[in-house]
Amino acid sequence: MSFFRRLAVAVTLSGLAGCGQPPAAPAPWLWTVADLQARAASGQTAVAADATLPGGIPLAQILSDGTLFARPSLADRYSGSYVTTEVWVGYPEVWVQPMYVPVSGWMDGAPVVIADPATGVWKPVFSVGPSSGFYSPFWRAIYFDAPAGTTADTFTSTKQILDAGLPLHEGAGWTIPIVPADLAWGNPAARLETGWVDGAPVATLNFGKRLFTWDAADGVVDEIPMFVFVTHDATGVRVVPNLRIVLGTGAVGSGGPPPPTSGPQPLYSSYWRLYTVEIPPSAVVFPDAAAVTSPEYGGRLVTTPDCLSNPDNIDPEACSYLDSQQAIEQAVPREAIRATDVTVTGPVVTYKNGSPIMPVL
C-alpha cells in the first residue's frame, strides 16, 4: 500500500471513529410570526413537534385566515384567549432587548415621544431583527433626548443613536413582536405600528407595556407557566387532548397570585413556559351536552364529577375545576407538573369570558 493510500485510510478511519458518539444536542430554535406563516404555507401542521411537549403546537392553534388565532384558554377561573407570536424550543431563557425611542422633552416625568406625523404613532428603533436567534419581542424602552428637528425617521439604527452620544433614559418593558407587513390584524389587544431595524422599516404589533418582568442584572425575561393537560393513549404514549390551556399568574409553585392590574384590567404575562400537567385520574371533562347551556365551562376539567349530576349546581362553588394555577397546584402533585423546553410569546387578548384586553400604551 502506498504512503498516500495509507494516509487516506488513516484519515478515513479517524472520521469513522466518531460514529459511536452520542447524538449531539438539538439546536435551539425560534419561530417568529413570519416563520410560522412560512411553515404553514409549506404544509406543516405543527411547530415544536420534536420538543418535550407531546405533538408540539398545532399551527391551527396559532394561525387562522391570515391572522393570529385567538386560542381559548382559562385564567383565574375565567375563559379568555391569547395569541401566539413566537415559539422558542430549547432556549433555557430569553432576554429583553433595547428599543430606542426619540423624545422631544419630558412632561411631569413622562417622555414626550416624537411621533410620525402621518400616523400620530411612534416609530421605535429596535436593536435586533427577527432573523436572529437572540431576537425577542420583549423590549426595554430606552428614551433618548433627540436634538431639535428630529423626526420619527431621523434615527433608524442603534449605531446612529449611540454614536450621537445623546442622553439615554430607561423606561418600561414593552411586548412588541416584529411581524410581516401584510399580517392581517383587527384585534384591539394590539396596535399595528412600524419601526426601524438597522435602517430598514419593519411592521410591529404593539401589545403594550407591563406584560413581563425581567432580571435587571442579566436581562433574562421572567417566565410564567402555561399549563397544558396531557394524558396517555391506549398504547401508553403521552398525548395532548383538546382541552383549554390554563394561564398561570406566578412562578410554578407560587399558588397563582393575583395578576397585576391596570385599572380594572388584569395584566397577564406575555411570556410563558409550557408545562405539562398529568390529568388526575378522578378528573373528567365537562360534558359537551352541559356545555351547550353553560358554554363558559366547556373544555374544563372537573375534579369533583359527582357535582355534574345536578346541572343547576355546576358553578365553582359546587364543582372543582382545574381552571387556574391555584386550582392545579392544589389538586395535582408537583411531580405531575413538568416543564417543557417550549416557551412562547402569548399576549392575552380577551379575559373574563370575552372582555377585550386593551394595550397599556
Add this chain to the structure above:
Amino acid sequence: MRRGGLGLAMVLLVASRASAQTDAPADAAEPINDSQGYTPPAEGAGAPSPLVINGYVDVGFAKAQGNGTSFAPGDQRVPADYGVDPFAPAVNSRGDVASTDAGGRFVNGFLPRSAGIGGNASFLLNTLDVDLKYTPAATPLMVFSRVQLLPRFTGAGDDTRVYVEQAFGRWVPFESQELALSVGKFDSVFGIEYLDNESNIRTGVTPSLVARYTTGQSLGAKLFYRIQLPAIWSAVSLNLAATNSGTFVEALQPPDASLTGAPVGSGRLGYELNAAAVQVKLGASGMFGPRNDQGQQAVHQRAFGLDARVAFHGIYLSAEYVRVDEGEGGPKTTSLGTFPLASGFWVRGGYGQLAYALPWSIGLLHKLTVYGRYDRRHAWFQGFTPITVDRFTGGVRLDLGDSVLLKAEYVANRELAGAPAVANNVFTSSLVYSF
C-alpha cells in the same frame, strides 16, 4: 475608536526575517539549516544532544482606552459580543485583549482571552514558553512540544493557565523529498499569519483582525510536501491537515477534542519565486468541516483565503484575505465555556503589512524595524447587525543582541458600520527574551 488614528503614513519597514519565513513546516521550531558548514557526527562523541530546549519570556506593558473592551456605554443589546468586535483591543501576540468585561450583559462565546487589565496601564507576563525538541539520531523523526505558562488575573481572581500549545511528532520518510507527516497538536496550515504566532518571531506585537480564524493550533494529522523547480527559481508546496477544530483559535473552538466526531480539513497550496532580486510567495488556503464549537456534524464551517508576500530591496510586504462562513448549530461550547446557541456567522476581512529594517546596527542594537499594518473586517451573526471595523497599527521593533527583542506599537481601532464607536485604541509593548 477615536478617529484620527495613525495613518499608514508611517513608513513601514522590513523584516529581515522575510527570508526566515518560508513555507517549510511551520511547526519546525527552527529554520531548516541548509548551509554547507561543519556537520557534527550524528552519534557518539561530538554529536549534538538529541534534546534541545528553547523558549522565550514575553513581558508586556499595555494601556487601552476606555475600560479596555469594545463594549460601548449605553449599548444594551445582547449578546453583548455580537454587536461589536471584542477582539479589537488586543494587547499581546496571543490576541488577548485588555478586558472582556461586558458589565453583566449576556455574552455568547465570541470572546478572546482577557489580560484583565481593563483601562489601566499594566505590566503583563504575556507568555513563558518552553519548547522541547527531541531528534533521535539516525531516525527521520522529530518530537516537539511547546508548553506555555500564561499568568493572568481577572476581576474574579487568578486565572493562570498551563497551556500545551503544540505537541507532535514529525516524520520525514524520504531523505530525497521535502515530505513531512506530523501527528499531534500543531500549528494551522491556513494562510501565513500563523507563522508569526509566537512573540519571539512576530514583527509586531498584536495579531491582525482576522488572525482568530486562521492561526489556531489543533490536534490531528498534517502532511507537508514541497517540490523545487530550480529551472524557474520556483517551488510549489502543499500543506494539508485533518484536525479536531480546523484553524480557529482555541478561544473560539476547542482544539483538544472533537465535538462532532468528524475531522475538519484544511490546506494551503503555495507558490514561491526565489529570484535574486525579489522573492514572491503566493498561497491559497481552504478549510471545511463541521463546526467544532457545537455537536452537529451537519453544521459546517468553511473558509477560503489568499495570501501574498513580497520581499525586495529590504522591503517586506505581506497581505492576506480571509472569508469564513459558518452554519447555525446547536448549543455552543468554546474553551471559555458553554453558551446557548452557535449562531450562523460570516466574515470577510484581511490585512496588508509593510515592514522595513534599517540596514545598519550599532553595538547591541542589531536591527531596527519599523512596520505598519492596515486591517479591515466585515462580519455578521445571523440576524444581527453587520459590523465593519478597521484598524491602523504602527510600531517599531528593536533587536538587541541575539536574544532580546523590544517592540512597541499603537493600535487604532475604528468602528465604521454597525458597531457603535467606542474608545478602544491600545498602546502596547513587548520585551521578549529568548533562550
